[in-house]
Amino acid sequence: MASLFTSYLLPLVLVANIFNFQTSLSDTRADEALIAGICRQVQDPPFCLNTFRKILAHPYVPEEVTRATIAQSLQNAENNHAFIVAAKAATKDKETKDLYAICDVGYGFMITILKDAAQSLAKKNYVVLENDLSKCPRFVSDCQNALGSKTTPDMLDRSRKQFDLLIMSKAAEALIKK
Template sequence: MASFFTSYFLPLVLVANIFNFQTSLCDTSADKALIAGICRQVQDPPFCLTTFRQILAHPYVPEEVTRAAIAQSLQNANNNRAFIEAAKTAAKDKETQDLYAICDSSYGLLITVLQDAAQSLAKKDYNGLENDLSKCPKFVSDCQNVLGSKTTPEMLDRSRKQFDLIIMSKAAEGLIKK
């Protein structure tokens, strides 16, 4: 009886495993292609790839990739705002404090718009999502422009990463079938 069971069951299990392995390879290559396409659009592709690998689980679908990119962008914006607030407090002159106050305001608006984008995505309001994400780069560039020569290498790096996260969000949003 065991021989009858083994002769029919074992090949079935083998075929199922081969099918699952091939399917997972296809999903993985499609996932890699989706992420690679997004990461080709940013200033720092290795940062993009590393970020997506840390925050996503397979399979990658545009809605989930967009949600994760927005969440990461929001987290980064909050961290940047805390950094800006600390820099404003540490600044010795009133002019630098005022410049950081403008940055603080810009990042406050960025955070609000990213929260709105996350809500638009949850509601499947893709027009609202696209509108929200299109506003985001301005807030980062406003801060960068106002600081001008008073910017620090760390602030430049933070701005670059924030821009990349916004581009990642916008590129992923563009892949959603509406």
């Protein structure tokens, strides 16, 4: 009797495992396609892919990808803001100090807007979310434009990464079914 039960059960278990493997492989392909589509839109695709690998776990759903990219963008903006405040305090040149003040204010606004965007996502208020995310790149541009020739390589790199994180957030938000 046990061998009869085993002879029926074993094939069922095998079929179920194959189905689960194929489904998870299919899900992984869809996840990778979603991320690859987002990363094609940024300046530095390897940075984008590495960031996603660090901050996400499968499955990748647009709401979760958006939440994670907003959180990463906010963390990066806060780090950049601290860098800007320190650079402003360290400079002796009044003109450069004033230029960093523009960046200080801009990044402060961006941090507030990213926090609002995170709340809008949690409340599924996608119109406000989209509006918030569309404002943020301007603050990075304003800072870069203000610093102009006084921009340091470190600040250029920070700005590039911030732009990419904002693009990633915006691209992920656009994938949410509303």
